Amino acid sequence: MTLKSRVLKFLKNYTSTISRLRMTFPNNLTRPTFFFLIVAIFSGCQILKNLDILTTNQQGVYHTVQKGQTLDSIASVYNINVVRLKRINGVYDPRKLQIGTRLWIPGARQVLNVDSKNNKKAAVKKKKKIKRIPK
Known part of the structure; x- marks a missing residue:
């Protein structure tokens, strides 16, 4: 219908x-x-x-979350928008994502390996204070 x-x-x-x-x-x-x-x-x-209505013939895979993986890292590996990934899978708070959770990845053809070692976001480096030279 x-x-x-x-x-x-x-x-x-x-x-x-x-x-x-x-x-x-x-x-x-x-x-x-x-x-x-x-x-x-x-x-x-x-x-x-x-x-985020999907057609019945939508291609995709289920990715099982493993230790150290974040929603951002999974989304970047599968080249999907993080907001869309959250919306499709009903993840409202990514901090509560648990190991073993199955996430539907629309458009993916196979399960990809998400590197869980380098998933932490880059720390923002503090700017070095520049000493002023007196005139």
Whole structure:
């Protein structure tokens, strides 16, 4: 069932429900109905965005997180955006990522080796203070 047919089915059911409700509450229904419709449309759009809808034939692999691997390192090896990887796998706090967690990597053709030794982010070096030469 396509997204368009789902939306049309929803609207058909919604309008028939509203018609029945208008018979019961003809005066007070207009504003709440409009508000509900707007909220439903915008929340539906946000839900589709957050789910990062994949087609059923989407190619990909499952990567099992190992000791020392971070979401950033996994994303860089598979060449995928970290935000997208978090969204697809429902990872809300990358610090709580545990060893053995299986992550879906869309578009990957094989499981790649993620080097867990060099995964720490580069430390920011402090700038050396420059001594001023008195004039």
